[in-house]
Every structure is written in C-alpha cells, then in structure tokens.
Amino acid sequence: MKKNSKTPSESSIEMREMVMPHHTNPQNTVFGGTVMSWIDIAAAMVAARHCGRPVVTAHISDIDFIAPIKMGYHVLIQASLNYVGRSSMIVGVKVTSENPYTGESRTTTKAYLTFVALDDLSRPIEVPELKIETEDEIRRFENAKKRVAMKKSVQNTLQQKT
Ligand SMILES: CC(C)(COP(=O)(O)OP(=O)(O)OC[C@H]1O[C@@H](n2cnc3c(N)ncnc32)[C@H](O)[C@@H]1OP(=O)(O)O)[C@@H](O)C(=O)NCCC(=O)NCCS
Numbered sequence: 001m002k003k004n005s006k007t008p009s010e011s012s013i014e015m016r017e018m019v020m021p022h023h024t025n026p027q028n029t030v031f032g033g034t035v036m037s038w039i040d041i042a043a044a045m046v047a048a049r050h051c052g053r054p055v056v057t058a059h060i061s062d063i064d065f066i067a068p069i070k071m072g073y074h075v076l077i078q079a080s081l082n083y084v085g086r087s088s089m090i091v092g093v094k095v096t097s098e099n100p101y102t103g104e105s106r107t108t109t110k111a112y113l114t115f116v117a118l119d120d121l122s123r124p125i126e127v128p129e130l131k132i133e134t135e136d137e138i139r140r141f142e143n144a145k146k147r148v149a150m151k152k153s154v155q156n157t158l159q160q161k162t
Helices: 032-051 135-157
Strands: 013-018 055-065 074-084 088-098 105-117
Touching: 013 032, 032 055, 032 074, 032 088, 032 105, 055 135, 074 105, 074 135, 088 135
Parallel strands: none
Antiparallel strands: 013 074, 055 105, 074 088, 088 105
16 A cells, blocks of 8 residues: 655755866866766655655656856756656756856756665565645656656667667
C-alpha cells in the first residue's frame, strides 16, 4: 500500500554556488560536468526528501545547456519533484546564473532526472504518491508522464544490445 502522499513543495530545494576557478573550463565559464554534478546533487536531495529513503540516479534526460555561466557569477539551482511512479521519481532542475554586481539573471541549464528509491537490500521500494495541486505542478506532471511514455516508445523501437 502507498504511504502518505506529499506535495512537491514538501521536498523542493534551492541551492547556491559561486563560480570559482576550479569550476571552469578553458573558456573561463563553468565546466559542463560541474553543472551536471550540482544538478545531480540537488535532484538527489529532492528525491530523498520525498521518499525518506536512499536513492540512486537511474536516468538523466533533456539536459539543455542554454547559456554559459561566467567566473565569479552566482548560481541558483532549483529542483522539484515532477512525477512519481512506483519506486521512481522524476525531478526537474533549473539552473540560473546571477551577475552579483548588476543583479541580472538568466536561465542557463535545465534537466530532468529519474531516481529510484531503495530498500535496505538496495532493491527498488515504493515511494509516497505525489499530491499535485497548482497549475505548474499539473503541467510538470503531465510533461513528465509524456517523457516516461516517450522513453518507453524509443526503447521499444531501438534494437538494444543490453
Ligand atoms: C536504478 C536501479 C536501482 C533500477 O533497478 P532495476 O532492477 O532495473 O529495477 P526495476 O526494473 O524494478 O525498476 C525500478 C524502477 O526504476 C525505473 N527505472 C529503472 N531503470 C530506469 C532508467 N534507466 N530510466 C528510467 N527509469 C528507470 C523503472 O521504470 C521502475 O520504475 P517504477 O517502479 O516507478 O515503475 C538499478 O538499475 C541501478 O542500481 N542502477 C545504477 C544506479 C547508480 O549506480 N546510479 C549512480 C549513477 S552512475
């Protein structure tokens, strides 16, 4: 039986970073792998807060690097739960860069990550239902549902070795 349902706002988080030299690539903007690491950590925290269990990343989809982030800029990472299956959870993450001197901000990266909750033997375990209420939450839920269906359809179409 499903445990109590939870709203996305009960697990959503915001994280901030400041771009330092060790985060950058030869163009003096943030290295893509660094952004992916921030995204993965933020999303994992959301998933764990929702299910109250250890979680693992199972899939990352639709990661778009929209704009570079400059050295010294502040970075806002916002993550919230969009969808849950039986044991899986899809988290949407938006990354925004902020020029700390002018206050100018822009969206730089978006991604959707699937996590799976694990029991004490590291097997997938059922997670609480997602209680969606607002227009945005419903839109995100419906889009995530389409992503799940599209992934299944692509998997069925492609001939896979493993
Ligand atoms: C994720 C993992 C636990 C799934 O185990 P599994 O035996 O395949 O489990 P199942 O087939 O029962 O799937 C469990 C759930 O995960 C989902 N899932 C599994 N692999 C997935 C994938 N690649 N993409 C999206 N969802 C996936 C299933 O759809 C299912 O969802 P549901 O319970 O909501 O219906 C397992 O593949 C694993 O441990 N992967 C490595 C995770 C890891 O180490 N991540 C760190 C980054 S490398």
